[in-house]
Amino acid sequence: MQIFLPIAEVSVNAFTLLGLGGIVGVLSGMFGVGGGFLITPLLFFVGIPPAVAVATSANQIVASSVSGVLAHFKRKTVDLKMGFVLLGGGLVGSAIGIQIFNMLKAMGQVDLLVTLCYVVFLGIIGFLMLIESIRAIKRAKGRPGGRPERKKHLWVHNLPLKMKFRASGLYISAIPPIAVGVMVGMLGAVMGVGGGFIMVPAMIYLLGMPTKVVIGTSLFQIIFTAGFTTLLHAYTNHTVDVFLAFLLLIGGVIGAQIGTQIGLKMKAEQLRIWLAVLVLAVCLKLGFDLLLPPKELYSLGA
Template sequence: MQIYLPIAEVSVNAFLILGLGGLVGILSGMFGVGGGFLITPLLFFVGIPPAVAVSTSANQIVASSFSAVLAHIRRRTVDFRMGFVLLIGGLLGSAVGVWIFTLLRNLGQVDLLVSLCYVVFLGIIGLLMFVESLRAMRSSRSGKVPKRKKHNWVHALPIKMKFRTSGLYISVIPPILVGAAVGILSAIMGVGGGFIMVPAMIYLLGMPTKVVIGTSLFQIIFTTAFTTILHATTNYTVDMLLAVLLLLGGVVGAQFGAKLGAYLKAEQLRVLLAVLVLAVCGKLALDLLLQPAELYSVAGSGA
């Protein structure tokens, strides 16, 4: 069933968009990521303009993350105090990111920037997560329990706060910086930032994996909602019809994802996420390197 998207100015198959939303919802519930690292490139592949894909996918992430976080709240695996600290940085970062996005869009460079950001960030994060996950799985099979680092440079910073759910007593500066970085990525790349936040919370802040997923989703909800509002009011690139279709699929998929995630070990979840990240990175890199079917396009003077 073909439908016309007024803001994107293209026709798409409604069931295809619903399926994409459902797939991202499953990933959101399983891995604690908003799923924007996957949904935004997939929207590129089905013909949605990058500026619209980035802004609208941020809107979809809100619903899928909200649906998934409800399941984690019921299991009491959300550190609300840590989530609010991350959110402070996330809101500041979102405002900066939207300003950068608007500037580059006016210069006509936003499409290239978004694609390059995806290739660089997904490639680096995917490789690091894949190597670490395999190492953790080998340690688990050999019976060795990996020792969690009790003290590192993070613990030497000032302005400390106790996070009881995570069992931490650390400075609020690193969580704020992590949140700010995720906020900037959310605005420029249309992602929830979970693929950055989840590794940072585990390896930098030292949070338990079972708490990381729910806390990441909690912060993603508010950061991406704020990003969507800014894009809608400054760039006018949020396609509500596209967003509704993605939302419907995402909400349903997130509930299934949260249940599936409960049956897998933390190491298995991380290696699966790493494989997905690398697969998307590879596809985007090929699209940048290969010659397009149409070398030129014609646009109106007002575009």
């Protein structure tokens, strides 16, 4: 069944979009990531203009984060205060990111920026995850009973503007969370991702938050950052396609449930290795496209 997308102005098979949403949903259910980093390149691949793909992904992320955060609220694993601090940074970051996006769009370099961001971030994160999960598997095989976890106090935590984050059990400066928020907000606006895959490691390793509140808090703030990004893209670029978002959503929520079931049957370390491999595969594909001479040197449009 073909559907004509009113904003993207292309006709796409509705089942292809449902399937894409579904696949990404399965992965996000399995690995606990938003999946924005996968859906945006996949949309490029089916012929959605990059600007529409980026803006519409942001809209879709709002829906999947709302769905996810509700479950975390019930389990009381959201640090609202930390969420708001991150959010303050996130909104500033989104606004800056949209400015950068529009500037580069006018210069014709938006594809390059998006692709470079993907290659760099997917590369770093995929690589770190792969190493970490291989180590975890080796440890598990070696001797049971890991080392006791110690709360690390980094120099960044001693900056001024100290705040108490009760749910996270932290008393640290508000500057690092704001900085993390700005970074993730910028990336979200440029890459069309929620930034969960950067936010989660940053919260654990940089802010020292306990793992159990990390995902809920990250989802909570992503709703607003992605929402703000959607609004700005809709307002300044007119590139949010609600038809497209809707189809991806339906596939996404069904896929997420299936993915959660699959995820429960697999070992956590194995899951992380597969996610790392997937992230690296996307990264390599995009990287090669930049390095290999293109078949056609010219391109039309924005």
